[in-house]
Amino acid sequence: MTIELKVNGTLHTLDVEPDAPLLWVIRDELGLTGTKFGCGIAACGACTVHVNGEAMRSCVTPMSAVAGAEITTIEGISANGPTQVQQAWIEHQVPQCGYCQSGMIMAVTALLKTNPAPTDADLEQAVTNICRCGTYPRIRAAVAALAQAQQG
Amino acid sequence: MPTRRAILFGGAAAGGALIVGYALWPSHRREDADRLDAKGDERFVSNWIKIATDGTVTVVVPHCDMGTGIFTALPQMAAEELDADWSMVRAEQAPPDSLFANGALAEGFILSGQGLGREQIPAFLRGIVGNSFRTIADFMDLQTTGGSSAVRFTGVYGMQVTGAAARELLVKAAAARWSVSPDACVTKNGRVILSATGKSFGYGELAAEAARYSPSSNPKLKSPTEYTLIGKSLPRADIPPKTNGTAQYGIDVQAPGLLYAALRIAPVFGSKLKSVDTRGAEGMRGVRKVVKLDDAVVVVADRYWRAKDAAASLAPVWDEGGAGNVTSASITAKRQAALKAGPFDVDQKIGSGAEALSGGRVIEAAYSVPYLAHATMEPMNATAVFRDGRLEVWSGTQDGLGGRAHCAKVADLAMEKVTFHLMHLGGGFGRRLPNYFNFLTYAVKTAMALPGVPVKLLFTREEDMQHDYYRPNVLSSFKAALDKAGAPLGWVNHYTTEDNANPEAHLIYGIANQEISTTKVTTHVPTGPWRSVEASWHGFFIESFVDELAHAAGTDPVAYRRALLKEKPRHLAVLERAAQEAGWGTPLPPRHARGIAIFECFQTIVAEIAEVEVADDGGLTIHRITAAVDAGTTVNPDGLKAQVEGAIIFGLSAALHGAITIDKGAVVQANFPDYEMVRLLGCPAIDVHVANSDGPYGGGGEPGTPPVAPAVANAVFAATGIRIRELPIRDHGLALKDRPSAIR
Numbered sequence: 041m042t043i044e045l046k047v048n049g050t051l052h053t054l055d056v057e058p059d060a061p062l063l064w065v066i067r068d069e070l071g072l073t074g075t076k077f078g079c080g081i082a083a084c085g086a087c088t089v090h091v092n093g094e095a096m097r098s099c100v101t102p103m104s105a106v107a108g109a110e111i112t113t114i115e116g117i118s119a120n121g122p123t124q125v126q127q128a129w130i131e132h133q134v135p136q137c138g139y140c141q142s143g144m145i146m147a148v149t150a151l152l153k154t155n156p157a158p159t160d161a162d163l164e165q166a167v168t169n170i171c172r173c174g175t176y177p178r179i180r181a182a183v184a185a186l187a188q189a190q191q192g
Numbered sequence: 193m194p195t196r197r198a199i200l201f202g203g204a205a206a207g208g209a210l211i212v213g214y215a216l217w218p219s220h221r222r223e224d225a226d227r228l229d230a231k232g233d234e235r236f237v238s239n240w241i242k243i244a245t246d247g248t249v250t251v252v253v254p255h256c257d258m259g260t261g262i263f264t265a266l267p268q269m270a271a272e273e274l275d276a277d278w279s280m281v282r283a284e285q286a287p288p289d290s291l292f293a294n295g296a297l298a299e300g301f302i303l304s305g306q307g308l309g310r311e312q313i314p315a316f317l318r319g320i321v322g323n324s325f326r327t328i329a330d331f332m333d334l335q336t337t338g339g340s341s342a343v344r345f346t347g348v349y350g351m352q353v354t355g356a357a358a359r360e361l362l363v364k365a366a367a368a369r370w371s372v373s374p375d376a377c378v379t380k381n382g383r384v385i386l387s388a389t390g391k392s393f394g395y396g397e398l399a400a401e402a403a404r405y406s407p408s409s410n411p412k413l414k415s416p417t418e419y420t421l422i423g424k425s426l427p428r429a430d431i432p433p434k435t436n437g438t439a440q441y442g443i444d445v446q447a448p449g450l451l452y453a454a455l456r457i458a459p460v461f462g463s464k465l466k467s468v469d470t471r472g473a474e475g476m477r478g479v480r481k482v483v484k485l486d487d488a489v490v491v492v493a494d495r496y497w498r499a500k501d502a503a504a505s506l507a508p509v510w511d512e513g514g515a516g517n518v519t520s521a522s523i524t525a526k527r528q529a530a531l532k533a534g535p536f537d538v539d540q541k542i543g544s545g546a547e548a549l550s551g552g553r554v555i556e557a558a559y560s561v562p563y564l565a566h567a568t569m570e571p572m573n574a575t576a577v578f579r580d581g582r583l584e585v586w587s588g589t590q591d592g593l594g595g596r597a598h599c600a601k602v603a604d605l606a607m608e609k610v611t612f613h614l615m616h617l618g619g620g621f622g623r624r625l626p627n628y629f630n631f632l633t634y635a636v637k638t639a640m641a642l643p644g645v646p647v648k649l650l651f652t653r654e655e656d657m658q659h660d661y662y663r664p665n666v667l668s669s670f671k672a673a674l675d676k677a678g679a680p681l682g683w684v685n686h687y688t689t690e691d692n693a694n695p696e697a698h699l700i701y702g703i704a705n706q707e708i709s710t711t712k713v714t715t716h717v718p719t720g721p722w723r724s725v726e727a728s729w730h731g732f733f734i735e736s737f738v739d740e741l742a743h744a745a746g747t748d749p750v751a752y753r754r755a756l757l758k759e760k761p762r763h764l765a766v767l768e769r770a771a772q773e774a775g776w777g778t779p780l781p782p783r784h785a786r787g788i789a790i791f792e793c794f795q796t797i798v799a800e801i802a803e804v805e806v807a808d809d810g811g812l813t814i815h816r817i818t819a820a821v822d823a824g825t826t827v828n829p830d831g832l833k834a835q836v837e838g839a840i841i842f843g844l845s846a847a848l849h850g851a852i853t854i855d856k857g858a859v860v861q862a863n864f865p866d867y868e869m870v871r872l873l874g875c876p877a878i879d880v881h882v883a884n885s886d887g888p889y890g891g892g893g894e895p896g897t898p899p900v901a902p903a904v905a906n907a908v909f910a911a912t913g914i915r916i917r918e919l920p921i922r923d924h925g926l927a928l929k930d931r932p933s934a935i936r
Contacts, residue, residue: 057477060495060497061497064495064496064497067496068452068495068496068497069495071446072437073437073440073443073444073446074436074437074438075437076441076443076569076570076618077443077570077571077650078569078570078571078653079653079863079864080652080653080863081653081863081864081865083863083864083865084569084864086569113437114436114437115436115437118435118436118437118438122432122435122436126435126436129431129435130427130431130432130435133427133428133431133830133834134431134435135259135430135431135434135435136258136259136260136261136834136835136838137257137258137259137434137568137569137570137616137617137618137619137620138259138430138431138433138434138435138439138616138618139441139568139569139570139616139618139619140569140618141434141435142437145435163872164871164872164873164874165873167872168871168872168873169871169872170569170864170869170871171569172567172568172569172619172621172842172869173259173569173619173838173842174837174838174839174840174841174842174870174875175834175837175838176841176870176871176872176875177837177875177877177878178834178837179872180872180875
C-alpha cells in the first residue's frame with residue numbers, strides 16, 4: 041500500500057508497510073540520515089523528530105500513525121542555517137561524539153516552542169534522551185542561555 | 193620521563209632508524225605521501241603536515257574522531273611549533289595506510305615508561321602485541337585511538353616535532369631565497385620574516401621549496417613560555433556538523449544498490465550454529481538472502497526494518513558447547529574460590545609485605561565490580577562490498593589501519609586489495625578497538641556471500657549489548673594494618689585478573705610495606721577495555737578501602753590522604769584544590785554528605801568530591817561532583833574540561849546503575865531499560881578545575897572516570913554508614929531519584 045508523508049515540506053508517496061517504523065523510512069527510503077537509531081524501543085531519544093510540531097521518537101512510530109502528518113527532521117530545521125538552539129550548541133561546545141545530538145536538539149527545540157524559558161527542572165523532565173559522552177552539563181548551560189535570552 | 197631530544201638520539205641507539213625515521217620522513221616518503229594524500233597544490237613538508245600554495249596548512253591526524261576533540265588539539269600542537277596562522281589550519285583524517293601508521297604512539301608507549309618492556313604497554317594494546325615484546329616495527333601499523341594517548345604521545349612525539357621540523361624547512365627555503373643564514377629569519381603567523389628588513393614570505397609560497405630539503409632529526413622545540421596556541425580553548429571544528437545532522441557516522445553510509453543486514457548472534461558466547469530453517473524468512477518482503485555463519489545468521493534485505501523483522505522470525509538452533517549453564521553466581525563463586533585459595537602471583541612487594549600486618553590493628557574488606565557493556569549510542573555496524581576481487585569497507589573504528597588489516601584477514605585478501613573508509617564514531621570508549629571487531633567480521637563475511645552488492649550490517653541495541661567485550665567482573669580483597677595513630681603500616685591486596693597484573697593497582701600513597709598479588713580467572717565471557725580500563729575497578733577498590741582506613745583511624749578522609757601524599761606534591765596539590773573548590777569541611781544541609789577519591793591514570797591526576805543526599809526513605813540524589821585535574825601542560829583547557837565532565841558521567845552511570853549479568857551462559861540485559869544511564873535528570877552539577885601544571889602531558893579522555901564511583905560511595909557512607917563494597921550502588925537499598933515522572 042502507499043502512504044503519503046510530508047517531510048521537511050516535501051510530500052512523498054511511499055510504498056511501505058503500515059507498520060514500517062518512521063525512523064527507517066526517513067533514513068532508508070528518504071536518505072535523511074541525520075536522525076539516528078539508538079535503541080529501537082523509544083528509550084534513548086536519538087531518533088527524535090517533530091510530528092506536527094511535537095517531539096516524537098520515530099523508532100517506534102509506525103507509518104500508519106503518521107500518514108498525512110508533517111514531519112520535521114534535523115535536516116528540516118537546519119535548512120536555513122543554524123537555529124538559535126544550534127548556535128547555542130556551538131557556542132557552548134556541547135557535542136562530543138555528536139551521535140545523540142540530532143535527537144537532543146529536536147527535543148529541546150520542541151520544548152522551547154511551548155516553554156521558551158524552561159528551568160533546569162522543566163528541561164530535565166521534558167528531555168529524557170541519553171547521551172553516553174555525558175554532554176548534559178553543557179546542554180543545561182546552552183538551554184539556560186537560551187532561556188535567559190528569552191527573558192531579556 | 194626522557195626528553196624528546198634524548199628520545200630522538202636515544203631512539204637511534206635503541207631501535208635503529210625506525211624511531212628517528214618515523215618522526216621525519218625521508219624525501220621519498222614525502223613523495224609517496226603526496227601521491228597518496230595531497231590534493232591540488234598541497235605538498236607534504238614533514239609527515240602529517242601539508243601546506244598548499246595559498247598557505248592553507250593541513251594537519252593529517254592519525255586517529256579517529258569519537259568526540260574527544262583531538263582533531264583540534266593535535267593541530268594546535270603542530271601549529272604551535274610551526275608558527276602557523278591558526279585561521280589557515282585544517283585537520284584531516286589520515287588515510288588508513290601504513291605510510292600514516294602512528295609511530296608516535298609506539299614511541300610514546302615504549303619510551304615514556306621507565307624503560308623498555310611490556311610492563312609499559314597498556315592493557316588495551318596487550319592483545320595486539322601478544323605476550324611477547326615485539327619489535328617497534330610491529331607497532332608501526334597502528335593508528336589506534338585509545339589509552340588517552342593522542343595528545344601525550346601523538347601530540348608530543350609526533351605533532352610538535354614534525355611541526356618544528358616543517359618550520360625549520362620553511363625557514364631554510366626563505367633563507368636560500370634571500371641568500372642569508374636561517375638565523376637571520378624569524379617565523380610568525382604563517383610567514384617567514386627576514387629580521388633585518390621585515391620582508392617576508394608566506395608559508396604557501398615556500399612549501400614546494402621547503403619540501404626539497406631533508407628535515408632535521410632534532411628540530412628545536414619552543415619553550416612552553418613561548419606558546420601562543422597551546423593552552424588556548426580554541427573551538428572544535430568538528431562541532432558544527434554535529435549539530436545539523438551532516439556529520440557522517442558508519443551507520444549513515446549510502447551506496448547505489450545498498451542492501452541492509454540484520455543478524456542473530458548465538459546468545460551463549462562460543463556457541464556454533466547447528467541449524468536454522470530459513471524458508472519463512474526468505475519468503476518475507478524484501479529479503480534477498482539468508483547467510484549462515486559459524487556463530488550467527490544474517491538476513492539481507494532491501495530495507496533495514498525488513499531485514500530485522502525477518503531475522504527476528506528465525507529460530508536458529510545453537511550448539512552451546514559447555515557454557516550453557518554458566519550464571520553470574522557461578523562466575524562469582526569461581527572468582528571467590530581463586531581469591532581465597534590462589535594460586536597468586538606477587539606483582540609488587542615493598543618492605544616486608546604481608547608480614548607487616550602482624551604489627552598493628554588489621555582492617556579487612558572485600559570488593560567487587562560487575563561486568564559492564566560499552567553501550568555506545570551508535571550500535572556496532574559496518575558497510576562492505578566485495579567486487580572484482582577487491583573489498584571496500586566503511587565503518588567507525590578506533591583504528592582505521594587496524595580495521596583494514598582485520599577485514600583483509602577475514603576476507604583472506606592482501607592489504608592492497610582492501611579499501612577502508614574510517615567514519616565518525618558514535619561513541620568508542622574502547623568498544624571499537626582492534627581485537628574487538630566482531631561487527632567487521634560479520635559485515636565482511638556477509639559481503640563476501642553477496643559479491644558485487646554493498647551491504648550495511650547493523651546490530652540491534654540488543655545484539656550490541658549482548659555481544660560486547662565487557663569490562664571484566666573483578667574481585668579484590670584488602671588487609672591493612674594500622675598503627676596506634678591510625679596510619680597504615682602495611683597494605684595487602686589480592687585481586688582477580690583475566691590476563692596480567694594491573695599497574696593501576698599500585699598505590700600513589702606512601703605505605704612502607706605492601707604486597708599486591710593477582711590470581712587469574714578466565715570465563716567464557718569476552719572482555720575488553722572500557723573507558724579507563726583497569727583504573728575503572730582499582731580506582732573504586734583502592735579509594736573506597738583507603739576511606740575505610742580513614743574512618744577506622746577516626747581521621748578526616750582528606751586529612752588521611754594528605755598525610756599519605758607528603759612526598760607527592762602534584763597529587764597533594766590536586767587533593768587540596770578539590771577540597772578547597774568543594775568547600776570540604778564546610779557545613780551542609782541535613783542528610784547531605786561529601787566523599788572524596790583521588791586517582792592517577794594515563795599520567796593524569798584527578799581528585800573528585802561528591803556531594804550526595806540520602807533522604808529518610810533511602811532516596812539518593814547526587815547533587816554535585818567537584819573535580820580537580822592535573823594533566824600537565826593542557827593543550828585545550830575547555831576540551832579537557834569537556835572530557836572530564838563526560839568521563840565523570842560515564843563513570844557515574846556505571847557506579848549507580850551498571851551491571852551486566854549472565855544467566856544460562858548469555859547476557860541478561862538487552863536494552864537501556866535494564867542497563868540504565870544517567871540522564872539530564874539525575875546528572876549532578878559538575879565543576880571541573882584544571883590545574884596549571886608544568887608536569888608532563890597527561891591523558892584527557894579517561895582519567896576523570898575512576899574517582900567518581902568511590903567518591904559517591906564514600907559520600908553515601910558519610911551520609912548513612914552504609915559501606916558500598918559492590919557496584920552498582922542501586923543494589924544497596926538506595927532509591928535513585930533520577931527518573932523523570934514519565935519517561936516518554
